[in-house]
Amino acid sequence: MRDTAPEPALSTQLLEWYDHHARDLPWRVAPADRQAGMVPDPYRVWLSEVMLQQTTVAAVRDYFHRFTSRWPTVQALAAAEDADVMGEWAGLGYYARARNLLKCARAVSADHGGVFPLDHDALLSLPGIGPYTAAAISAIAFDAPEVVMDGNVERVMARMFDIHTPLPDAKPELKARAAELTPQDRPGDYAQAVMDLGATICSPKSPACGICPWRDPCRARAAGTAPELPKKQPKKAKPVRRGVAYLAQRADGALLLERRPDSGLLGGMLGWPGSPWAESPAADCPPFPADWQVLPGEVRHTFTHFHLILTLKTAPLPDGPAPEGLLIVKRHDFRPSDLPTVMRKAYDLWRGGAE
Known part of the structure; x- marks a missing residue:
């Protein structure tokens, strides 16, 4: 017998919280707008997810506004000069992402008629799109019940289930737990809700357990171990x-x-x-x-x-x-x-x- 609430109850709790507390992000369709029929733009979802890899929301906002003002569609980005894109990217770091951004935009434009494919495997075949980004596009843009695992979600799952296996070894178990909780109804909003929960309440230090919508079923809160999770392997000194x-x-x-x-x-x-x-x-x-x-x-x-x-x-x-x-x-x-x-x-x- 499971000692947490059943999956539908947990996902419903979190979605109710998200409907009132969702972050206002320039690439996001607000939950009320989504329920009113507004559909997320896969281009904006993809662009934001690539930019957010290894980078904070605060650092990405201005870059996202500049990119989407200058290149409002994937076709416009595909037609851009490499040097112009690399110049706009300067400061975000991890420049292979910018090179793959152009390759992916051109592949979508040339091979998919300028439309991101609905099929998850087809997304994975695009340059620079790995399992995380494909899952994020599938869930957020297309409302598919894919499991979206970023650092925030890993932290929430490690605490929810009091998992002490260090990262990265814990990743398969954390993803399996996240899959148990992913609902069929509103999976895109749910994916963003878990990320918001980790970013705003279940934070790395001093989690605000008292106002968390998953306070009662959280095993780490009950055990008093939440602040020390997730465990991580010791970092090697950089040369x-x-x-x-x-x-x-x-x-x-x-x-x-x-x-x-x-x-x-x-x-x-x-x-x-x-x-x-x-x-x-x-x-x-x-x-x-x-x-x-x-x-x-x-x-x-x-x-x-x-x-x-x-x-x-x-x-x-x-x-x-x-x-x-x-x-x-x-x-x-x-x-x-x-x-x-x-x-x-x-x-x-x-x-x-x-x-």
């Missing part, structure tokens, strides 16, 4: 890598830049020529012979798997063509916002030192 970035400007203001390869870290983005990033001391490999001067200070940036420390070197850029593999960008064509965050930090340090 530190070092490198040199070379910033050169011509007398007329033109700048020397490189376009990074499409694959790999910061793929397809503009940046400053530089040395490889390695844990050993950075090699000196300037893009052209000159009296390179070390700029005081250094750039520090953290990526997913390592910390980076960049030394900056500057020199005047001589007249003539760009060195092989690099490009010269005229001053009026250069926008610092087109640079990824680490390269923009280098630019800001350089310009600050020049003032």
